[in-house]
Amino acid sequence: MPNTATLRPSGLGAGSLLTSLADLLHGWLPRQRWFAGKGRPVTELALLSVTELHPGCLHLLVHAGHAEPPSGEHPLHDCYQLLLGAHETLPPHLAPAAIGRPTEGPLAGLMVYDALQDPRSAALLLERLRTPGTAGALAFERDAKVLLPSGLTPRLLDAEQSNSSVVYGDTYILKVFRRVQPGINPDLEVPGALARQGCTRVPAPVAWVRTSLPWDATLAVLQPYLRGAEDGWAQALGTLASGADFTDEAYELGRATAEVHLALAAAFPLEYPDRRQHRELASAMRDRIDAVARAVPQLQPYAPALGSAVGALAGLDAARPAQRIHGDLHLGQVLRTGGRWHLIDFEGEPARPLPERRRAQSPIRDVAGMLRSFDYAARTGRPWRPEWSQRCREAYCAGYAAAAGWDPRQEPELLRAHETDRAVYEVLYEARHRPDWLPVPMAAITRLAERPPAGSRRPTP
Numbered sequence: 182m183p184n185t186a187t188l189r190p191s192g193l194g195a196g197s198l199l200t201s202l203a204d205l206l207h208g209w210l211p212r213q214r215w216f217a218g219k220g221r222p223v224t225e226l227a228l229l230s231v232t233e234l235h236p237g238c239l240h241l242l243v244h245a246g247h248a249e250p251p252s253g254e255h256p257l258h259d260c261y262q263l264l265l266g267a268h269e270t271l272p273p274h275l276a277p278a279a280i281g282r283p284t285e286g287p288l289a290g291l292m293v294y295d296a297l298q299d300p301r302s303a304a305l306l307l308e309r310l311r312t313p314g315t316a317g318a319l320a321f322e323r324d325a326k327v328l329l330p331s332g333l334t335p336r337l338l339d340a341e342q343s344n345s346s347v348v349y350g351d352t353y354i355l356k357v358f359r360r361v362q363p364g365i366n367p368d369l370e371v372p373g374a375l376a377r378q379g380c381t382r383v384p385a386p387v388a389w390v391r392t393s394l395p396w397d398a399t400l401a402v403l404q405p406y407l408r409g410a411e412d413g414w415a416q417a418l419g420t421l422a423s424g425a426d427f428t429d430e431a432y433e434l435g436r437a438t439a440e441v442h443l444a445l446a447a448a449f450p451l452e453y454p455d456r457r458q459h460r461e462l463a464s465a466m467r468d469r470i471d472a473v474a475r476a477v478p479q480l481q482p483y484a485p486a487l488g489s490a491v492g493a494l495a496g497l498d499a500a501r502p503a504q505r506i507h508g509d510l511h512l513g514q515v516l517r518t519g520g521r522w523h524l525i526d527f528e529g530e531p532a533r534p535l536p537e538r539r540r541a542q543s544p545i546r547d548v549a550g551m552l553r554s555f556d557y558a559a560r561t562g563r564p565w566r567p568e569w570s571q572r573c574r575e576a577y578c579a580g581y582a583a584a585a586g587w588d589p590r591q592e593p594e595l596l597r598a599h600e601t602d603r604a605v606y607e608v609l610y611e612a613r614h615r616p617d618w619l620p621v622p623m624a625a626i627t628r629l630a631e632r633p634p635a636g637s638r639r640p641t642p
């Protein structure tokens with residue numbers, strides 16, 4: 182590659198590399214779908230680690246900090262994973278990957294670009310995983326039982342994602358985590374544990390990338406690609422458009438969720454929350470309502486009523502044991518192939534700290550996430566179809582009950598509290614990422630803020 186710059190970290194010095202890139206990253210990072218600090222200017226940038234993956238391709242962990250915004254939210258600090266290439270000129274197929282041409286520092290005059298969009302760099306990543314080893318602080322590891330084939334053609338997914346994924350020859354998919362936190366990522370930990378339980382509802386990790394600098398963290402996970410699978414969101418919208426029924430699928434989805442929960446309960450320790458823990462959970466949910474209401478003024482009028490909905494948790498005695506769960510379950514996280522549902526993306530809610538996402542939680546939280554998703558689908562399709570959502574919600578709970586042996590509808594306070602917490606999360610998510618969608622969770626907020634009928638033990642799910 183005659184016009185490839187050799188980016189040698191040893192010859193670059195983190196300071197001078199950052200000088201080269203800082204202006205470009207200030208502009209480029211906030212435009213990325215996976216950038217978490219939407220709406221907040223980046224006020225600090227620091228390079229946490231730099232590794233040369235191959236000549237012309239650098240692996241970077243970059244710290245991006247935001248000053249405290251006027252709304253009173255906490256300052257946000259994040260670490261992002263970048264793969265950067267630099268060429269004198271970019272071939273036309275890499276034009277959309279361009280980040281910019283630094284005017285100073287070691288990369289001055291070269292065109293820096295997002296190397297994950299470069300098929301050559303993506304192919305070399307898979308090569309690294311085929312033959313385990315290290316590159317600086319990065320470790321490329323794989324399941325010793327799996328032999329990865331060479332020469333699979335890479336293609337970067339252009340899905341609306343929180344991370345970036347590369348599909349190799351429709352055989353494997355590599356998820357490169359964009360936002361990196363210290364510790365094992367649950368998207369490696371949980372599917373690995375489920376595979377050891379013999380659970381076939383979740384694709385098992387076959388290879389992964391870790392780093393030990395600036396701390397131990399998971400950087401990427403490779404798993405089998407479910408060829409021809411369609412996600413639940415696309416299917417749900419399809420039936421809404423065609424008028425077809427989705428209740429059988431919703432019932433099967435409930436069964437699949439329960440099966441995964443049973444396997445998770447067997448794989449990880451259970452916890453039995455007492456009254457104090459329920460009070461703490463209710464208080465954490467109230468804090469979240471207040472924080473989101475400060476950031477999204479539309480939520481403010483509903484905050485007191487939502488606080489009462491989650492406050493009902495505080496009076497609960499022993500409920501279901503808490504266990505590891507999916508943590509961000511919705512119709513986009515379930516794939517159907519061969520008439521069978523699979524669950525993917527066990528990262529949990531990307532905005533939450535990793536230790537919180539790895540905690541045992543009520544399985545009702547996942548149920549609530551999926552119930553919210555039926556509501557999303559019914560409101561996104563035109564016209565609004567509340568009866569479609571209601572039938573799916575009932576069928577999903579019935580399917581769940583058939584496999585789990587208990588019915589989520591028998592825990593109405595818990596379900597309502599978790600659905601409220603989830604809708605509040607969605608309000609912030611939409612305000613940050615897709616302001617046009619804000620009315621969807623806000624409609625649920627209006628419903629959840631109403632008092633449930635007196636004496637009702639089994640409100641509509």
Ligand SMILES: Nc1ncnc2c1ncn2[C@@H]1O[C@H](COP(=O)(O)OP(=O)(O)O)[C@@H](O)[C@H]1O
Binds near residue numbers: 342345354408514
């Ligand atoms: N094992 C898989 N087989 C087929 N497609 C997959 C698989 N894993 C993920 N996908 C596709 O990639 C998309 C993004 O994956 P996901 O894990 O949800 O990433 P993110 O956390 O970045 O949103 C999914 O919506 C799905 O379409």
Ligand SMILES: O=P(O)(O)O[C@H]1O[C@H](CO)[C@@H](O[C@H]2O[C@H](CO)[C@@H](O)[C@H](O)[C@H]2O)[C@H](O)[C@H]1O
Binds near residue numbers: 342511513557610
């Ligand atoms: O990127 P992830 O899939 O990890 O999840 C985030 O993005 C989701 C949207 O892509 C968001 O889900 C919300 O919108 C969905 C429709 O697009 C809907 O089905 C979900 O019920 C709703 O929560 C998810 O909350 C967010 O974490």
